[in-house]
Amino acid sequence: MSGLPYAVLRDQSNLFYNRQMLRRICIFCGSSSGKRLVYEQAVQHVGRLLALRGIELVYGGGNVGLMGTLANACLESGGRVIGVIPQSLVDKEVAHAGLTELRVVRSMHERKFLMAELSDAFMALPGGFGTWEELFEMLTWSQLRIHRKACAILNVNGYYDELLKMADKAVDEGFLRGANRDLLLADADAERLMDRVSNQFSAIEPGDGTLI
Numbered sequence: 001m002s003g004l005p006y007a008v009l010r011d012q013s014n015l016f017y018n019r020q021m022l023r024r025i026c027i028f029c030g031s032s033s034g035k036r037l038v039y040e041q042a043v044q045h046v047g048r049l050l051a052l053r054g055i056e057l058v059y060g061g062g063n064v065g066l067m068g069t070l071a072n073a074c075l076e077s078g079g080r081v082i083g084v085i086p087q088s089l090v091d092k093e094v095a096h097a098g099l100t101e102l103r104v105v106r107s108m109h110e111r112k113f114l115m116a117e118l119s120d121a122f123m124a125l126p127g128g129f130g131t132w133e134e135l136f137e138m139l140t141w142s143q144l145r146i147h148r149k150a151c152a153i154l155n156v157n158g159y160y161d162e163l164l165k166m167a168d169k170a171v172d173e174g175f176l177r178g179a180n181r182d183l184l185l186a187d188a189d190a191e192r193l194m195d196r197v198s199n200q201f202s203a204i205e206p207g208d209g210t211l212i
Helices: 037-053 065-076 087-091 108-118 129-143 161-172 190-202
Strands: 006-010 016-020 024-028 056-059 081-086 101-105 121-124 150-154 184-187
Touching: 024 108, 024 129, 037 056, 037 065, 037 190, 056 065, 056 108, 065 081, 081 087, 081 108, 087 101, 101 108, 108 129, 121 129, 121 190, 129 150, 150 190, 161 184, 184 190
Parallel strands: 024 056, 024 121, 056 081, 081 101, 121 150, 150 184
Antiparallel strands: 006 016
16 A cells, blocks of 8 residues: 555544545745845755655756755755756756756746646745746636645745735735635745645545646
């Protein structure tokens, strides 16, 4: 059974059931490192945490900024890392050459779709427009029920405080339903957030979290 994605567990009624285990998570983060050391430290912690928990990292394939720091921390801790990067960025020599696997695609659109297809959940760490756009596209797909995979924000040093307030304001102003606002998980603690993401994934029926 150890080679299967589902662990056989016993519930309180002594019946067996299949619990789906989080195998891969897609993480979006900056191609810059930011001005504060706390961002790099947080990303390193996440990379080590993924390796410790045996969760494969799927990310944008870069070797710069927080992206490179995240991949290196996971690899150095014995984890597996899959990078997905368009040829145009490979040509600019920003691709990470030491990953477990590097998939080169033709466009940014193909990149996002493949990252989504490979992953069981999504998480944003500090970053800029690209990070936000990638997270919110996955969140929108969840709202539209294209997938049921968790979408989460690691709110390092309060970086995403204002964004989360904006999401709450959208509910208050009638542009976002409360149930859809709840699709966005957020926490300042990496372990706790990873637990929440894993618990949400394990509650999905097998095969129900895939893209359609």
